[in-house]
Amino acid sequence: MTRYFTADHEWIAVEGDTATVGITDYAQGQLGDITFVELPAAGASLTKGDSASVVDSVKAASDVYAPVSGDVTEVNPALEDAPELVNSAPEGEGWLWKMTLADAGELDGLMGEAAYAAHVAGL
């Protein structure tokens, strides 16, 4: 499993033809206590850069963008009752949705772990 990152602070973990998407630890720290997560519909077709989800915190309601193109196969059912999972385990149990990869080539434009760490350090 390989994990990639976007400049907008989404992560995407790829396993074969499918991937899991969430927001990074840095993002959840910036947002503060997360109170609600609006997820895409299962089956929704996303184009890279689409606003796919909205994360509400006590400070703001922020868009989460699709890091790559593909179809949503599953959304995290635990977030309906426990949106705080995005705070406590943003890169684990607090994942947002799973999706297919329409074009694996799109992953080349994303950052790896080290590059993202450097990106965050520069903010």
Add this chain to the structure above:
Amino acid sequence: MPPMSRGCKRMRYLPLSDHDRGEMLATIGVPDVDALFADVPADARLAGPIAGLPGHASEMAVERHMARLSADSLTAGQVPFFLGAGAYRHHVPASVDHLIQRGEFLTAYTPYQPEIAQGTLQVLFEFQTQVARLFGTDVANASLYDGSTACWEAIAMAGRITRRSKAVLSGGLHPHYVGTAQTMARFTGDTLVAAQPALAARSDDDALIAAIDGETSCVLVQYPDVLGRIPDVARIAAAAQAKGALLIAVVTEPVALGLIDSPGTLGADIVVGEGQSLGVGLQFGGPYLGLFGCREKFVRQMPGRLCGETIDADGKRAFVLTLSTREQHIRREKATSNICTNSGLCALAFSIHLSLLGGEGLSRMARASHLRAVQTAQALTQVAGVALVNETYVNEFTVTLPRAAAEVVDALAARRVLGGVALSRLVPGQADLANALIVATSELTSDEDIAALAAALAEVLA
């Protein structure tokens, strides 16, 4: 207009002297005020006074002029009054007007640093509680502009929830509400399936249910409807929900809910309405008060402001605006709706009136209004050629006349009776609807009013 004094250069209420102006112009380095408009092409600039407009008149002359104009009007309190169709005249106790003018309350607006105004927030919190109880919904917001815009916001909200964009509108929905929705849908791309009102004893529940399909985001049903009929909200709600659509109930006369079941308890997902008939008054058409309630699970998609109760740092009960992260001042163009405010002063009047009435008072008001409607319907159907359309009604019903209702309304007004609203005013150009007259009553309707209407109608139709 009366004779005017022309050529007055300075307005009485503008406090600047020529000296003040001179100093300001010198500071910014322009010779005169006209120089500030140099960038506007000369042919687009007004030279001299606006042609055809009279000059200023004195305050006394304007008062005389306005008094002459108002003498041509029949006002609601002057004559037997049976107008409704979306705006209702009920008794508003004098204490409402007194209380809303208290300095602690007197703002038409939610403050932008809201937490400093705990009194205003507490009123909004109580208002929301009242609306939620009246509508039978889990939650209600702090109000919207009026019934028709609340109705559109409900359609937009159903689209966000269901991710569908086709709304099915009952023929019993007020045509002005349909018009507002059509205006908005022109720009959002939503599809509205709207029906014409039909002069049938029952509302068009079957046709409405038949129009629901897998693309439908919501079904709108007015309760009671524009002709005064009471649709079967529970049945339509079940049919809508079976197809994955939401049921939006629209209430233009909240007093009726003192007598019939709340739409929320009948299964409506969203309930919207016009709050004018409690506390606000007719006011020549506005400002009015949009009411909005829904199921708790939809609260994050609800437009407008929401006031919540919490505990402050010292453990004391406090009120805050909540869930505002999706509002326009934070989320800009991605906001849940373009409504970022509420009708604070009208909501206050509504809340005070409903507090004074209480649940029992509202119920008595509705019963009294209904009794007057029954008596009025009986009296009118004694007149030759007049027939009652409705099988059911609360305090508003529709009759058919032997000729065009609009002409009859004018003839009644000439006899100093405001006898109802011709349906053709709401739906012009439909021959089959031309003879329909919508008649509303309230606790203010007297035996004499009913007798006067029946007598004038008999005379006009003779």
